Structures are given as structure tokens and as C-alpha cells.
Amino acid sequence: MQRQIYLDYNATGLPRPQVVEMMTAMLATGGNPSSVHARGRQARQTVERARAKIATALNCKPQEIIFTSGGTESNNTALRNNRAKSLILSAIEHDSVRAAAAVSGLPVSIVPVDRHGLVDMAALEKMLGESEMPVLVSIMLANNETGVIQPIAAIASLVHEKGGLLHCDAVQAFGKIAVDFRTLGADFMSISAHKLGGPHGVGALVIRESVPGSALIVGGGQELGRRSGTENLAGIAGFGAAVEIAVADLSGYAKLAAFRDRLENEIAVIAPEAQFFGAGVARLANTSCFAVPGLAGETQVMAMDIAGICVSSGSACSSGKVTPSHVIAAMAADGKSLSGSAIRVSLGWQTVAEDIDLLVKAWREHYQRSRTRSTQRAVE
Secondary structure (H helix, E strand, O other): OOOOEEOEOOOOOOOOHHHHHHHHHHHHHOOOOOOOOHHHHHHHHHHHHHHHHHHHHHOOOHHHEEEEOOHHHHHHHHHHOOOOOEEEEEOOOOHHHHHHHHOOOOOEEEEOEOOOOOEOHHHHHHHHHHOOOOEEEEOOOEOOOOOEEOOHHHHHHHHHHOOOEEEEEOOOOEOOEOOOHHHHOOOEEEEEOHHHOOOOOOEEEEEOOOOOOOOOOOOOOOHHHOOOOOOOHHHHHHHHHHHHHHHHOHHHHHOHHHHHHHHHHHHHHHOOOOEEOOOOOOEOOOEEEEEOOOOOHHHHHHHHHHOOEEOEOOOOOOOOOOOOOHHHHHHOOOHHHHOOOEEEEEOOOOOOHHHHHHHHHHHHHHHHHHHHHHHHHHHO
């Protein structure tokens, strides 16, 4: 049976064995964290221990962490349930941010990015001066498709100077690089468990203590009244365990850059026309996004899948749809033509050198077949 090679960690990280063990124990134990009897108190202690672990990792206060069902809910809560009168987003934000802004009922401005995928600070400053205050700015820390890391601390300083608030989608970054809520200066920050080897269906929104807000989901008044609903006990316990493991292994994660760079160097030899997005600036060590003109991203993903290799074309958070990447379209002068050609390779804690060798081999074969067919069609 063909061994499956998983290189789609930005879509979801493979679960850590310790996380599965922790969650299994919690599922067997049960208990409602809101109950006052012994079983309920034990469940509450589990939730608060996880909250404390995540707060330590983020350098924030435990009471600033509100557990949610994941990054999408966290992003929606930040964008749809604040006191802002206008919104500013970058052109490369996640679809959950873009969609939440679209239904917020607020005027939305889109700040462009340069060819490297970095926010245009001059354009942002101009938009801040023209927006109705208070304005909420939403800029992700690390892009889910390219891995490009934004200068969030500098952005936060500019936003606050102009009287605005900053939401930072750190879903893709947390657990892969050090994320310090205080140093970055965001007012809201979204994180998610499954991106760092934890379970699906649980995440958190960090809300700076001095920032007012109300609940998007109301009912029982859980999570300090900011997110009602019985807490996902097993998921939150697994989240805490995953964070502890990931943060302890950040140096190991950084070493994935050597695999990423070797992949890109070998692809460049095979296809000199290949373009690597974000390669000239700081980006996540595990992420490579590249495109070859005329080579469809969808067929590349299919060819790799047949070879037993899991990669993706753009974000995986669009209900299985394969669509041109708005991120690539925003970054490059020829981005619209390349947006349907890009694929993303994202490495993780189980990636080994052999995985890169097999990916390069399979991709080379697909590339050569595609070029041969193109040549034959041209002759005909």
C-alpha cells in the first residue's frame, strides 16, 4: 500500500499523540464546567488549566482568553461584535475575515499589499485618516497561503496612534513562531487548535482587558459572558496540550526552513519560470507557495494526490472549492493569471527529508508530462 505523505499542515496539523491521549481521558471523564458538584469542578479546573497554558504561551492574562469553536468564529466575533463604525482589511485576509466584514453592515476599505505580500503602510495610514472612527483594522500575522509575516507591532502602533483598534488573525502563526500578545499590541487576536496539532472545533479569541465588547453568542453566560455555550471540555484540554507541545518545539519548527528551501531550489532547477511567493521576506519556515505559468494548481494537486502526496492550492477553508487565489492576485502584477496556478506545500512535525525527495520527483514528472502535452498541442 502506498505511503501517504502529508504536506498540508497549513490546512490542518496532524494531531499529536499526547493530544489524542489527553482528549480520550477527558471524553471518558466528562463533566460540565458550569456544574457546582465535584465532577463539574474537576471539569472547570481542566478548562482553566488549559486557559492558563495558552495565556502563558501568548503572554496575556487568562481572563483575556475566550474559548470559541475555532478561528472562523473568533474572526467573526472580532469583526461583527465590536463598537467600530468602519473596517479596514488587508487584501490577503482569510475568507472568514472577508466574509464577516461583508455582512457587518459597516463600510469596508481594503489596504493593498506589495509584491512580497506585505501591507502597504502608507496606504494604511491614508485609509486610517479617511475612515470613520472608531475603525477596526484586521491584519493577519502570517498568511495561510504564502506564510508571509506582517509587521504587526508597527501596524498596531500606527492604528492606535490614529485612534483605531487592531484585530490580528494569528491562526496560522501561533504554534509555528513565537507570538507575544503584549509585544504585538493587538486588541483582538484569533487562534485555533487544529493548526498546531490540536483538535478541530476549538479555538480562542484574545481580547485585551481594557477593550469593551459583548457576546456574539448569548445564552448561559459562559466565558465571562462573552461566549455562551457549554465549553468543549475535551477540545479545550487538547488545545492546551497542543499549545504546550508546540511552544516547546518552536526551534524544531524553525528548522523546517531547510526542507522548504531545498524544495524551492530543486523546483527552480526543474522549472526556471517558477515564481515563489513571499520568498524575499520573513515567512513561516514551513510554507512554500509557488506557481508556474500555464500549469493549473488544481491539476498539480490532483497529480500529487495520485502520487500519494497531500498538498493544496490556496486555502483549504472554502468547503472543497478550488478557486483562484485572491492572495496571489493581490501580490503580483500578473497575479490574476498566476492565481489559478499556485500550489501550497506546508510542512509539519512529521515531515522528513524523504518526503521532500518524493514530492520533487512526483512534481517533476507532472511538470514534464504537462510540458510535453503543451508542445504536442503547439505542433498540431
